[in-house]
Amino acid sequence: MPDIDWEALRAAARDASTRAYVPYSKYPVGAAALTDTGNIVTGANVENASYGLTLCAECALVSKLHTDALGKRLVAFACVDAAGSVLQPCGRCRQLLYEFGGETLLIDGPEGTLTMTDILPWAFGPQHLEET
Numbered sequence: 001m002p003d004i005d006w007e008a009l010r011a012a013a014r015d016a017s018t019r020a021y022v023p024y025s026k027y028p029v030g031a032a033a034l035t036d037t038g039n040i041v042t043g044a045n046v047e048n049a050s051y052g053l054t055l056c057a058e059c060a061l062v063s064k065l066h067t068d069a070l071g072k073r074l075v076a077f078a079c080v081d082a083a084g085s086v087l088q089p090c091g092r093c094r095q096l097l098y099e100f101g102g103e104t105l106l107i108d109g110p111e112g113t114l115t116m117t118d119i120l121p122w123a124f125g126p127q128h129l130e131e132t
């Protein structure tokens with residue numbers, strides 16, 4: 001397992017959370033990930049008056065990965081609330097992260113490091129589209 005500076009990732013996530021747009025829930029979330037090129041990519045949640053259109057912090061993160069040329073793959077991921085407490089991604093975001101991290105993506109868990117397989121077992125992914 002690569003040596004991950006989880007404190008640095010959590011700090012980057014917390015910093016990103018200060019730029020969340022959360023007038024409705026007032027619940028800022030920040031996410032940060034180490035990429036395959038050694039960069040840190042971050043994201044924060046962006047809400048909408050049509051509540052269901054809200055973008056989670058992880059959604060912003062995976063968008064920025066490619067558009068800001070910060071890498072191709074995610075290696076390690078951390079997500080925090082405004083108090084800096086570690087959060088786990090919602091179901092939709094687990095799927096979004098799986099696309100760019102696969103089974104081995106390391107996740108900052110509540111009781112230590114997890115992998116994507118721990119939080120999204122038997123995932124559907126790009127490999128299934130190649131089987132037919």
Ligand SMILES: O=c1ccn([C@H]2C[C@H](O)[C@@H](CO)O2)c(=O)[nH]1
Nearest residue numbers: 025027029045056057088089090
């Ligand atoms: O994994 C998660 C879970 C929730 N939120 C956001 C969405 C919404 O703005 C707020 C409350 O659900 O938290 C995220 O950004 N990521």
Ligand SMILES: [Zn+2]
Nearest residue numbers: 056090092093
């Ligand atoms: Zn989500």
